[in-house]
Amino acid sequence: xxxxxxxxxxxxxxxxxxxxxxxxxxxxxxxxxxxxxxxxxxxxxxxxxxxxxxxxxxxxxxxxxxxxxxxxxxxxxxxxxxxxxxxxxxxxxxxxxxxxxxxxxxxxxxxxxxxxxxxxxxxxxxxxxxxxxxxxxxxxxxxxxxxxxxxxxxxxxxxxxxxxxxxxxxxxxxxxxxxxxxxxxxxxxxxxxxxxxxxxxxxxxxxxxxxxxxxxxxxxxxxxxxxxxxxxxxxxxxxxxxxxxxxxxxxxxxxxxxxxxxxxxxxxxxxxxxxxxxxxxxxxxxxxxxxxxxxxxxxxxxxxxxxxxxxxxxxxxxxxxxxxxxxxxxxxxxxxxxxxxxxxxxxxxxxxxxxxxxxxxxxxxxxxxxxxxxxxxxxxxxxxxxxxxxxxxxxxxxxxxxxxxxxxxxxx
Amino acid sequence: xxxxxxxxxxxxxxxxxxxxxxxxxxxxxxxxxxxxxxxxxxxxxxxxxxxxxxxxxxxxxxxxxxxxxxxxxxxxxxxxxxxxxxxxxxxxxxxxxxxxxxxxxxxxxxxxxxxxxxxxxxxxxxxxxxxxxxxxxxxxxxxxxxxxxxxxxxxxxxxxxxxxxxxxxxxxxxxxxxxxxxxxxxxxxxxxxx
Amino acid sequence: xxxxxxxxxxxxxxxxxxxxxxxxxxxxxxxxxxxxxxxxxxxxxxxxxxxxxxxxxxxxxxxxxxxxxxxxxxxxxxxxxxxxxxxxxxxxxxxxxxxxxxxxxxxxxxxxxxxxxxxxxxxxxxxxxxxxxxxxxxxxxxxxxxxxxxxxxxxxxxxxxxxxxxxxxxxxxxxxxxxxxxxxxxxxxxxxxxxxxxxxxxxxxxxxxxxxxxxxxxxxxxxxxxxxxxxxxxxxxxxxxxxxxxxxxxxxxxxxx
Numbered sequence: 100x101x102x103x104x105x106x107x108x109x110x111x112x113x114x115x116x117x118x119x120x121x122x123x124x125x126x127x128x129x130x131x132x133x134x135x136x137x138x139x140x141x142x143x144x145x146x147x148x149x150x151x152x153x154x155x156x157x158x159x160x161x162x163x164x165x166x167x168x169x170x171x172x173x174x175x176x177x178x179x180x181x182x183x184x185x186x187x188x189x190x191x192x193x194x195x196x197x198x199x200x201x202x203x204x205x206x207x208x209x210x211x212x213x214x215x216x217x218x219x220x221x222x223x224x225x226x227x228x229x230x231x232x233x234x235x236x237x238x239x240x241x242x243x244x245x246x247x248x249x250x251x252x253x254x255x256x257x258x259x260x261x262x263x264x265x266x267x268x269x270x271x272x273x274x275x276x277x278x279x280x281x282x283x284x285x286x287x288x289x290x291x292x293x294x295x296x297x298x299x300x301x302x303x304x305x306x307x308x309x310x311x312x313x314x315x316x317x318x319x320x321x322x323x324x325x326x327x328x329x330x331x332x333x334x335x336x337x338x339x340x341x342x343x344x345x346x347x348x349x350x351x352x353x354x355x356x357x358x359x360x361x362x363x364x365x366x367x368x369x370x371x372x373x374x375x376x377x378x379x380x381x382x383x384x385x386x387x388x389x390x391x392x393x394x395x396x397x398x399x400x401x402x403x404x405x406x407x408x409x410x411x412x413x414x415x416x417x418x419x420x421x422x423x424x425x426x427x428x429x430x431x432x433x434x435x436x437x438x439x440x441x442x443x444x445x446x447x448x449x450x451x452x453x454x455x456x457x458x459x460x461x462x463x464x465x466x467x468x469x470x471x472x473x474x475x476x477x478x479x480x481x482x483x484x485x486x487x488x489x490x491x492x493x494x495x496x497x498x499x500x501x502x503x504x505x506x507x508x509x510x511x
Numbered sequence: 512x513x514x515x516x517x518x519x520x521x522x523x524x525x526x527x528x529x530x531x532x533x534x535x536x537x538x539x540x541x542x543x544x545x546x547x548x549x550x551x552x553x554x555x556x557x558x559x560x561x562x563x564x565x566x567x568x569x570x571x572x573x574x575x576x577x578x579x580x581x582x583x584x585x586x587x588x589x590x591x592x593x594x595x596x597x598x599x600x601x602x603x604x605x606x607x608x609x610x611x612x613x614x615x616x617x618x619x620x621x622x623x624x625x626x627x628x629x630x631x632x633x634x635x636x637x638x639x640x641x642x643x644x645x646x647x648x649x650x651x652x653x654x655x656x657x658x659x660x661x662x663x664x665x666x667x668x669x670x671x672x673x674x675x676x677x678x679x680x681x682x683x684x685x686x687x688x689x690x691x692x693x694x695x696x697x698x699x700x701x702x703x704x705x
Numbered sequence: 706x707x708x709x710x711x712x713x714x715x716x717x718x719x720x721x722x723x724x725x726x727x728x729x730x731x732x733x734x735x736x737x738x739x740x741x742x743x744x745x746x747x748x749x750x751x752x753x754x755x756x757x758x759x760x761x762x763x764x765x766x767x768x769x770x771x772x773x774x775x776x777x778x779x780x781x782x783x784x785x786x787x788x789x790x791x792x793x794x795x796x797x798x799x800x801x802x803x804x805x806x807x808x809x810x811x812x813x814x815x816x817x818x819x820x821x822x823x824x825x826x827x828x829x830x831x832x833x834x835x836x837x838x839x840x841x842x843x844x845x846x847x848x849x850x851x852x853x854x855x856x857x858x859x860x861x862x863x864x865x866x867x868x869x870x871x872x873x874x875x876x877x878x879x880x881x882x883x884x885x886x887x888x889x890x891x892x893x894x895x896x897x898x899x900x901x902x903x904x905x906x907x908x909x910x911x912x913x914x915x916x917x918x919x920x921x922x923x924x925x926x927x928x929x930x931x932x933x934x935x936x937x938x939x940x941x942x943x944x945x946x947x948x949x950x951x952x953x954x955x956x957x958x959x960x961x962x
Binding site: 142143144149150151152153154211212213214217218220221223224225226228229230231232235297298300301302303304305387388389390455456460461462463464467 | 747749751753760762776786788793794795796797813814815816818819821822823824826827829830831832833834835855856857925926928929930947948949950951
């Protein structure tokens with residue numbers, strides 16, 4: 100029934116199936132939005148955050164999905180600036196994922212602050228010394244860039260293309276996309292870094308505090324590198340997931356392997372720098388503030404295993420897996436490695452946010468724990484539902500994977 | 512000029528009129544003063560009073576008080592002239608010993624700490640610097656209260672585009688801090704906010 | 706660490722930990738002075754607003770005659786590298802150069818709570834609920850202190866409303882606004898054992914000029930380099946060592962407030 104909207108040559112599930120799928124996620128979205136509404140209307144007392152645990156689930160997941168969203172800028176970098184044309188196959192999907200991640204993160208941040216209506220204060224009275232100012236400016240700008248990058252993908256819809264004016268607009272937009280991609284790369288480098296800097300500059304939190312170069316603590320560079328490292332891994336995972344759900348071949352396996360290999364090298368570099376950084380921190384930074392680093396890992400469930408997991412299990416292991424040709428060429432192992440890499444970055448973001456806040460600084464302060472409330476979880480579920488819906492519509496009616504038509508006609 | 516441009520201009524003018532003329536009357540609630548009063552008569556040649564004859568420091572020395580009935584009664588225990596307002600003063604307020612519920616034009620928002628004594632006595636700033644020619648006014652205008660913020664329009668200023676031509680056109684934070692800058696006074700938040 | 710980089714004309718607070726009995730009078734006086742609304746029924750010790758918070762620290766086994774002590778914790782008014790000032794994205798926190806008071810502009814605050822994450826002393830509080838006063842009790846509000854709304858951060862500012870009042874009455878006596886004035890914060894005034902002293906070292910009001918140099922004076926977490934303007938006094942070595950993290954392990958962890 101809606102076939103005249105679907106790109107010629109692509110096969111999509113029946114409208115009935117699609118409606119059921121959409122309906123399910125709309126219900127989930129509705130539930131999530133109710134939780135978010137409670138947080139806005141009743142206040143942040145609906146969450147389980149408190150004066151000591153000032154950030155919780157939201158900040159952790161925001162940092163994580165912004166890192167995952169790095170796929171958009173990194174694929175753009177590879178394709179438009181480093182001229183690796185094979186990544187045309189995934190760029191559209193990466194842009195949509197990036198848009199979802201960033202818009203979702205910004206929406207959650209707006210709920211996370213106590214006075215969302217004062218959000219413009221940061222633009223009106225900016226404090227140039229604050230990492231958060233930089234993050235706010237950069238993410239806002241980059242969200243606009245992503246929205247503009249999404250436009251040509253949207254305008255290539257079969258029905259929209261029929262209007263000549265839109266076609267001309269789309270064509271002109273397409274010419275500036277490499278420029279936008281370059282701006283996106285620049286903005287991404289800065290805000291991914293500043294997100295790391297957010298915690299690295301906190302001298303009052305010796306667990307997170309890192310020395311660095313100039314005004315940037317080492318976490319600034321580590322966050323940039325780690326975001327770049329999973330930049331290729333996350334599109335690899337999402338593409339495989341979409342391929343599984345839609346039962347379609349979407350990109351040539353070589354493209355995914357190529358993504359995996361780049362991810363592997365960057366991840367290896369990240370693990371190396373992260374290890375050096377950790378050693379400097381354990382042996383110099385933290386002791387100079389009179390905080391014994393062993394105390395941090397002496398607290399309840401947060402043992403040294405978390406450090407081991409972050410650097411070795413979810414860092415070194417996937418890096419080596421992705422760099423081994425045999426493993427990379429096996430689809431299942433490739434996905435496993437990508438999954439491990441993404442999990443490693445998530446663990447890193449968890450450590451920097453949640454563990455930092457759980458650890459005491461005052462000598463008589465206790466270790467604290469925190470469990471998110473259902474409203475916090477619901478708000479995040481809303482973002483996931485929104486993402487699934489936006490992606491589903493984009494996948495059905497737009498051309499996210501240019502190779503799909505050829506790949507599937509070959510097999511038939 | 513083609514019709515497209517004409518309608519654009521008409522629309523622009525229309526919107527500006529709505530924004531600058533109609534909207535302020537919607538935003539500000541007018542509250543008339545309980546009694547008419549001419550500052551000019553009192554500060555003029557014939558009477559020759561000064562501001563601080565009636566506006567004295569309050570007990571906590573931070574504000575200049577709005578005159579109380581006792582200030583008026585010093586002269587107006589009975590009708591002296593022919594004005595209607597004075598007759599009302601004597602009949603309605605003096606005779607019943609009832610305070611006049613004046614409406615203050617320049618009360619600052621709740622988060623502002625303003626101390627008159629530091630400005631008037633230590634820094635020796637003239638009343639006119641902030642209050643303009645109010646001391647020479649013939650009548651008392653209606654007080655206009657912002658329906659949203661509850662602040663007097665004298666704080667935000669009468670000029671809608673937010674311009675300031677004279678020092679007393681507005682009493683917003685930037686106007687305070689400009690003067691502090693000129694005089695080398697501190698502009699730290701804590702100086703004026705509470 | 707005995708580096709004192711604080712300008713002698715700026716205010717300091719000296720709290721005698723040996724004199725503090727943990728009665729909590731300072732906390733009550735502080736809340737009343739600074740228009741802190743009565744706690745919401747669902748508030749906990751981690752979601753309430755207590756600009757001044759008294760914590761109990763147990764010595765463990767090495768108490769040398771003092772098994773536990775109480776430490777009143779107001780904002781430490783850090784003089785150097787003030788952690789909350791640099792992180793605020795919209796300049797809602799400021800150190801006043803004349804008084805040294807770290808001032809939170811709640812009207813400018815967005816409620817992002819980054820300053821709370823940055824504060825090593827956990828001296829900042831977020832308004833998780835709308836402040837509500839039982840009917841009639843709003844009459845007791847202090848007109849010198851602006852109440853704060855839901856969703857913003859607030860903290861101790863050395864009773865800045867009292868400072869302003871002192872400033873005004875000093876002006877009445879012809880004192881220029883650059884001269885320091887003498888006043889006493891509510892917590893210091895309410896303390897029944899006079900454990901809290903307040904003033905400027907230059908004028909040595911209440912003896913603070915001498916006390917900050919005494920051998921029993923210490924500050925919390927001095928190695929962070931924040932140079933707090935709140936000093937503590939104790940004759941007990943374990944208390945001084947504990948607060949400065951000079952020992953390998955700290956034992957007491959029982960907190961009440």
